[in-house]
Amino acid sequence: MNIFNIIGPVMIGPSSSHTAGAARIGRVAYKLLDDVPVKAEIGLCGSFAETYKGHGTDKALLAGIMNMRTDDKRICAAREIAESSGLEYRFYTTQMKGAHPNTAIIHLWGASGKECSLQGASVGGGNIEIRSVNGMTVEFNAESNTLLVLHKDVKGTIAQVTEKVAAMGMNIGDFRSSRPVKGRDALMTIEIDESMHSGEVESLRSLPNVINVVLVKALS
Amino acid sequence: MEFESIKDLRETAENEKLTIAELTLREQAAQIECTEEEVYREMLQRLHVMQDAIRSGQVEGSRSISGITGGDGIRMSQYAGTEGLMGHFFNHALSNAISVAEYNATMGKIVASPTAGSCGILPGTVIAMMEEKKLPEEAAVMGLFTAGAIGLVIAKNASLAGAEGGCQAECGSAAAMAAAALVEMAGGSPRMAANACAMAIKNQLGLVCDPVAGLVEVPCVKRNAGGVAIAFTAAEMALAGIESVIPVDEVIDAMQQVGDSLPCALRETGQGGLAATPTGVQIRKDVFGESQKGTE
Numbered sequence: 001m002n003i004f005n006i007i008g009p010v011m012i013g014p015s016s017s018h019t020a021g022a023a024r025i026g027r028v029a030y031k032l033l034d035d036v037p038v039k040a041e042i043g044l045c046g047s048f049a050e051t052y053k054g055h056g057t058d059k060a061l062l063a064g065i066m067n068m069r070t071d072d073k074r075i076c077a078a079r080e081i082a083e084s085s086g087l088e089y090r091f092y093t094t095q096m097k098g099a100h101p102n103t104a105i106i107h108l109w110g111a112s113g114k115e116c117s118l119q120g121a122s123v124g125g126g127n128i129e130i131r132s133v134n135g136m137t138v139e140f141n142a143e144s145n146t147l148l149v150l151h152k153d154v155k156g157t158i159a160q161v162t163e164k165v166a167a168m169g170m171n172i173g174d175f176r177s178s179r180p181v182k183g184r185d186a187l188m189t190i191e192i193d194e195s196m197h198s199g200e201v202e203s204l205r206s207l208p209n210v211i212n213v214v215l216v217k218a219l220s
Numbered sequence: 221m222e223f224e225s226i227k228d229l230r231e232t233a234e235n236e237k238l239t240i241a242e243l244t245l246r247e248q249a250a251q252i253e254c255t256e257e258e259v260y261r262e263m264l265q266r267l268h269v270m271q272d273a274i275r276s277g278q279v280e281g282s283r284s285i286s287g288i289t290g291g292d293g294i295r296m297s298q299y300a301g302t303e304g305l306m307g308h309f310f311n312h313a314l315s316n317a318i319s320v321a322e323y324n325a326t327m328g329k330i331v332a333s334p335t336a337g338s339c340g341i342l343p344g345t346v347i348a349m350m351e352e353k354k355l356p357e358e359a360a361v362m363g364l365f366t367a368g369a370i371g372l373v374i375a376k377n378a379s380l381a382g383a384e385g386g387c388q389a390e391c392g393s394a395a396a397m398a399a400a401a402l403v404e405m406a407g408g409s410p411r412m413a414a415n416a417c418a419m420a421i422k423n424q425l426g427l428v429c430d431p432v433a434g435l436v437e438v439p440c441v442k443r444n445a446g447g448v449a450i451a452f453t454a455a456e457m458a459l460a461g462i463e464s465v466i467p468v469d470e471v472i473d474a475m476q477q478v479g480d481s482l483p484c485a486l487r488e489t490g491q492g493g494l495a496a497t498p499t500g501v502q503i504r505k506d507v508f509g510e511s512q513k514g515t516e
Contacts, residue, residue: 003248004262006334006371006380006397007342007364010269013324014284014436016336017383051434051490054286054507056327076327124381125335 009126011070017102018048018055021122023075024219025104026064028130028142029118031217035110040065040082040089043105048122049093058091061104065089070126103131133214136187137178144173144191146216147201152209153179153186160207161188170194185211221247225469226373226414233410240400240410241362244369263361263368266331270320270343273330277319284325286507289437293319296445309352313452314445317344321444325437333364334371334380337387337436338394340444342367345398345451349405359405366404367397370417377469378476382429383488385479387443392424392475395447395454402455418464418471419454425471426478428486430493433504439494 011020030037042061044052052058056075063078066087074081082089096103100121107117119132130140133148140146147165151157158177165172171193179186196215205213223229233243249256278297283290296318300311317340324330330339342364350360371380374393379385399416403409408416424447432438464471485492494500 001372001375002252003244003259003365003368003372004266006375007263007266007368008331008333010266010329010331011336012327013330013336013339014327016332019327020332020336047434047489051508054433054435056285059327071329073329124383126332 005125009070011126012056012060012073012075015055016126017122017124018051018057019060019075020070020126021102021124021128022048022057022060022104023064023068023070023072024126024128024142025118025120025122025130026061026106027067027069027219028064028120028128028216029106029108029116030065030067031142031219032116032118032133032214033108033110033114035112035114037065037087037108038111039109040087041107042089042091043094044091045094045096045099045103045105046101048102048104049095061106062087062089065106065108100129100131130216133216137180138187138189139176140189140191140216142216142219144193145195145218147188147190147192147196147204148214148216149188149190149204150211150213151186151188152211153183154209157207157209158188161204161210162190164204164207165190165192168196168200170196221250222376223369223373225377226370226417226472227467227469229369229373230410230414239362239366239404240369240413241365241404244365245362248365260361263364264357267347267357267361267364269329269331270333270347273320273323273328273339274316274343274347276328277321277323282322282326284322284435284437285327286325286433286435286437288432288435288503288507289325289441290322292441293322309348310452312352313344313348313448316348317341317444317448318441320344321441325435325441333367334375334393334397335382335390337382337440338390338444338447340441341391341394341398341447341451342401344444344448346401346405349402353405355405363401363405366413367401370397370400370413374472378472379479385475386482386487387427387429388421388424388475389479390429391443391447392421392427395424395451396420398448398451399454399458402451403458406455406459408455408459412458414468415463416454416458418466418468419457419462420450421471421475422464422466423450423454425475428482428493429488430486430495431488431490432495432500433507434488434490434495435507438500438503
């Protein structure tokens with residue numbers, strides 16, 4: 001944390017958690033899709049569902065999906081901008097047992113056929129946590145470039161992935177591994193200090209026992 | 221360098237013969253790996269966003285999205301012209317705070333300082349002080365560094381979020397940050413700034429977060445004005461040489477403990493306090509209907 005987290009962020013009001021955080025969750029979905037979004041289905045849970053109209057949470061989520069930052073004055077007109085730019089959207093309210101009170105579920109489709117989904121929570125002060133990506137349970141805040149590596153739970157897989165990342169000249173700032181069942185599919189969440197291009201992501205994807213790799217670029 | 225406590229911050233400033241603001245500018249530049257000039261410029265931009273928000277919040281006929289607030293910033297500004305009871309300075313300060321908090325509720329662009337709900341308190345104090353005392357812009361920017369330094373310690377040792385600590389954590393922290401900033405802008409010592417911080421928090425200890433309809437409007441807008449009054453009160457006492465009997469870091473710890481013991485209904489859930497009054501409940505129904513659930 002630094003002084004600009006305290007005297008900041010600069011943001012469109014009224015609420016750091018219900019507006020700024022919502023825009024940031026939307027923007028992670030945009031980065032995850034890595035395509036021009038043409039269709040969005042957005043679920044609002046808990047407090048988001050209760051108060052979204054008064055906080056502009058819907059507009060902020062949609063603005064984020066269109067890659068707007070928290071201080072973008074166009075957030076207020078996000079619905080109109082989506083309509084005029086050909087982004088079809090639908091909001092629904094829902095309940096999720098055990099979810100953080102400020103949770104959004106976003107499903108996106110892109111112009112070139114890409115598709116992604118995520119669940120994110122706005123945890124206060126505009127900070128967010130992504131809790132699931134494409135159905136996989138994760139935990140990251142998108143402050144750094146984040147690699148999500150779905151792989152088979154086979155001996156040595158983690159070592160070969162991290163070795164490859166190191167060989168690319170990159171430093172790992174944080175690393176988490178989750179494995180719902182021993183010997184089945186597992187997930188690495190790797191935060192890196194540097195940026196990674198699509199060729200490098202592809203080379204990780206081609207490693208043995210790696211099923212898929214997704215890069216979520218930092219929000220900045 | 222991260223400061224563990226306000227005492228640590230104050231003693232370091234005293235030993236190095238710097239103001240809290242100067243020390244903070246230097247330390248933050250090192251932490252973010254930028255030059256002091258770059259960090260200063262970034263803060264200057266934030267001051268300008270605050271100034272724009274004051275102006276934009278005083279547009280005739282402006283209302284929040286929900287329609288429950290708006291128009292009081294401009295009303296206060298007109299009243300300030302009459303001198304009121306406490307003179308132009310004080311009412312100008314209140315007008316700044318109300319205008320920014322109202323502008324926030326219209327989906328205006330603001331600086332969360334430390335939060336969106338308390339975004340009017342620094343514009344209400346630091347900018348009013350600069351304008352009324354005809355101080356250079358630099359004095360206000362440095363005031364924001366003083367305020368930020370205090371906020372960093374409070375964030376570390378207590379909380380800045382209403383959902384965790386109640387309104388004392390938001391408007392209380394903002395008033396404490398502002399009080400210290402006012403002291404340094406007036407030429408007071410780091411010791412005085414630390415005492416101002418303590419006295420501001422003491423006067424808001426236990427303040428609950430009870431937003432009507434869960435929105436950052438009622439009572440938030442007016443609590444920004446109240447936070448300004450407490451910041452000036454604390455700063456004036458500190459500049460007079462009055463000290464807090466309870467040391468500032470113990471006051472911050474007390475705020476954390478009080479926040480932990482607040483029931484959930486009084487921590488930003490919109491279920492207790494003013495939100496649960498008959499009028500508060502009625503406003504919720506008027507704004508959202510019985511329920512806004514379902515697909516649109």
